Amino acid sequence: MVVTVSVSAIEAELSEDERAGLELVRQTGGIHQSDFWKELDVSSRKGSRIVESLVEKELVGREETVYDGHNTYYITPTARDLDFTLLMASDMLSPFIGEEEVDPNSDAFSQWIMNLAYEE
Numbered sequence: 001m002v003v004t005v006s007v008s009a010i011e012a013e014l015s016e017d018e019r020a021g022l023e024l025v026r027q028t029g030g031i032h033q034s035d036f037w038k039e040l041d042v043s044s045r046k047g048s049r050i051v052e053s054l055v056e057k058e059l060v061g062r063e064e065t066v067y068d069g070h071n072t073y074y075i076t077p078t079a080r081d082l083d084f085t086l087l088m089a090s091d092m093l094s095p096f097i098g099e100e101e102v103d104p105n106s107d108a109f110s111q112w113i114m115n116l117a118y119e120e
Helices: 005-013 016-028 035-038 044-057 107-117
Strands: 061-066 070-078
Touching: 005 107, 016 035, 016 044, 016 070, 035 044, 044 061, 044 070
Parallel strands: none
Antiparallel strands: 061 070
16 A cells, blocks of 8 residues: 655644755755755754755755865755746746747747736
């Protein structure tokens, strides 16, 4: 039996420090762990525990990196936590997503702009 728990249900269970840490990661789009605990004004030990808890709950990702000559981790929001609605106009994905150059005179671009303009 597989039990799935929604992100909002997991977030409801977060401590005040975990919630503040998650919000910081979301606002920055990613932050080095050495800056994370300083921004939260907590000890490095407490900052590490907050990150470990958020990683365990799959609310953030963490990968090893070197920053200012020191080994640390880079903390990022998980993909399931990202809001892609800002890239949408009605049911159309923004034509600016991808590697290709967008022709402002193209039908796809015009349709996307019209959908964006007439959204409620």
